Amino acid sequence: MVTIQNYVRVKNLEEAYTLNQKKGSMILGGMLWTKMQDRTIQTAIDLCELGLDRIDENADAFFIGAMVSLREIELHEGLYAYTQGAVRDALKDIVGVQFRNLATVGGSIWGRFGFSDVLTMFLAMDTYVELFQGGIIPLQEFAEKKPDRDVLVRLIVKKTPGVYAYASVRNQRTDFPVLACAAANVSGTYRISVGARPGKAICITDEEGFLTDGITEERAKQFAKWVETKIPTAGNHRGSAAYRTRLTGALCYRLTKKIGEEQA
Ligand SMILES: Cc1cc2nc3c(=O)[nH]c(=O)nc-3n(C[C@H](O)[C@H](O)[C@H](O)COP(=O)(O)OP(=O)(O)OC[C@H]3O[C@@H](n4cnc5c(N)ncnc54)[C@H](O)[C@@H]3O)c2cc1C
Structure with a gap:
């Protein structure tokens, strides 16, 4: 359970920053993650009056x-x-x-x-x-x-010109992802961001130029294989490291093809 000692709706960002410097202070977002914790918050800082909801x-x-x-x-x-x-x-x-x-x-x-x-x-x-x-x-x-x-x-x-695609694999529809993957062509540079590895998301670019001359079936496969070797994964109760690495390749391949179709 979370216990809040003082609740402050700050009037400006400076006040939020100053209050937040004190140990025991905490900025509130939606509190959905915070409320899962067992802790006392000395000063809860609410940004809701600062027009940041736009x-x-x-x-x-x-x-x-x-x-x-x-x-x-x-x-x-x-x-x-x-x-x-x-x-x-x-x-x-x-x-x-x-x-x-x-x-x-x-x-x-x-x-x-x-x-x-x-x-x-x-x-x-x-x-x-x-x-x-x-x-x-x-x-x-x-x-x-x-x-x-x-x-x-x-x-x-x-709004850098870009083409994007996203997919995740979940054991159940609303569970945390076993693997999350976003692919993009941003201004001619292909990027792949992989999260839930289960570590924090990593974004890499096609530095070997697999897709420089356009996306074909073969190039998408080669790029996906290369991405598999570049993205570190680990195991937990949702999936093993080997499974996540296979998923990385599979999602990367599918999303790259999707981007190719979108570009065509
Ligand atoms: C049961 C559950 C399932 C979830 N499943 C997923 C999922 O499948 N995929 C996914 O992407 N996410 C998932 N999440 C995470 C969720 O989407 C939110 O990212 C998470 O709840 C944090 O958002 P919040 O608004 O609740 O932040 P809070 O809990 O209010 O804050 C989280 C942290 O951010 C700090 N903070 C908040 N706002 C600011 C700010 N403006 N400046 C500085 N610090 C700030 C807080 O002090 C706190 O440390 C899940 C969360 C829960 C509880």
């Missing part, structure tokens, strides 16, 4: 506030069109609609959870994280950093 877009980027729910992202027409439905595919199996109405993108990205469909998908895109103190940094760099006491303000997804 997705804005201009010609160059989407700006997704930290308090935007996963459901809002799933239903956002602009993100749907930009990713050819891949973002919706990534989020639709996370527990259920009521859950996704509460879970926030801020909590999901901040947590850097190994099983995260959210991190896996956004890593495949040209995504940046805006931190109150740390400024704007690539999501890849943020994912590799150890959690500190900064405040995640928003995600910025650049």
